[in-house]
Amino acid sequence: MLEVTNGFLFTYFLALCFISALVPNIVKPILSLFSKVTSEEQSLWLQVKKLKEEQSMLSMKDDFAVYSKLQRKINKIEAELKETSQSRAGKKLAVKSSLTLGLQGIIAITLIISIIWYRKEPIVILKGNLFPLSTFLRYPSEVENSVSAHIWVLVSNYSIRTLIKPLFAQP
Numbered sequence: 001m002l003e004v005t006n007g008f009l010f011t012y013f014l015a016l017c018f019i020s021a022l023v024p025n026i027v028k029p030i031l032s033l034f035s036k037v038t039s040e041e042q043s044l045w046l047q048v049k050k051l052k053e054e055q056s057m058l059s060m061k062d063d064f065a066v067y068s069k070l071q072r073k074i075n076k077i078e079a080e081l082k083e084t085s086q087s088r089a090g091k092k093l094a095v096k097s098s099l100t101l102g103l104q105g106i107i108a109i110t111l112i113i114s115i116i117w118y119r120k121e122p123i124v125i126l127k128g129n130l131f132p133l134s135t136f137l138r139y140p141s142e143v144e145n146s147v148s149a150h151i152w153v154l155v156s157n158y159s160i161r162t163l164i165k166p167l168f169a170q171p
């Protein structure tokens with residue numbers, strides 16, 4: 001049905017589409033580096049825990065002054081913790097989008113340059129009569145029944161994403 005005339009380009013474009021489809025899976029483990037709880041945060045958590053324990057030994061009515069002083073301390077640390085976790089979430093999102101954009105950008109530029117560079121190189125030769133599609137599939141190559149780079153990229157991209165999707169379905 002089809003004959004691969006340029007094994008290198010056949011694999012090369014498949015691989016680029018494969019990497020492009022895998023970008024979310026590449027970015028994910030890198031992101032986990034940005035979601036680590038710092039030791040400073042851990043010590044704040046411990047402080048809150050201790051203060052709460054202290055507070056639980058007091059009576060709100062009888063030791064009101066001490067009790068509310070502890071409460072103010074707890075509130076202050078908890079607000080700090082909330083802020084840290086929000087800023088971490090913001091940082092994570094920023095890293096995620098810039099990393100994804102950067103990687104996809106590099107792949108896209110590589111694809112575009114390669115497509116232009118190899119535009120006349122037939123990658124696959126299809127068997128059978130493809131009229132009236134043949135001119136469209138081979139353009140700008142002159143080789144009869146051939147499939148040129150940009151069409152091959154579209155086909156690879158579509159097939160790879162279709163194949164990969166069920167494997168990496170994100171819940």
Ligand SMILES: *[C@@H]1O[C@H](CO)[C@@H](O)[C@H](O)[C@H]1NC(C)=O
Nearest residue numbers: 020108111153154157158161
């Ligand atoms: C590949 O397919 C995806 C989704 O179908 C699309 O977002 C992306 O732009 C395509 N890439 C190329 C190089 O065609």
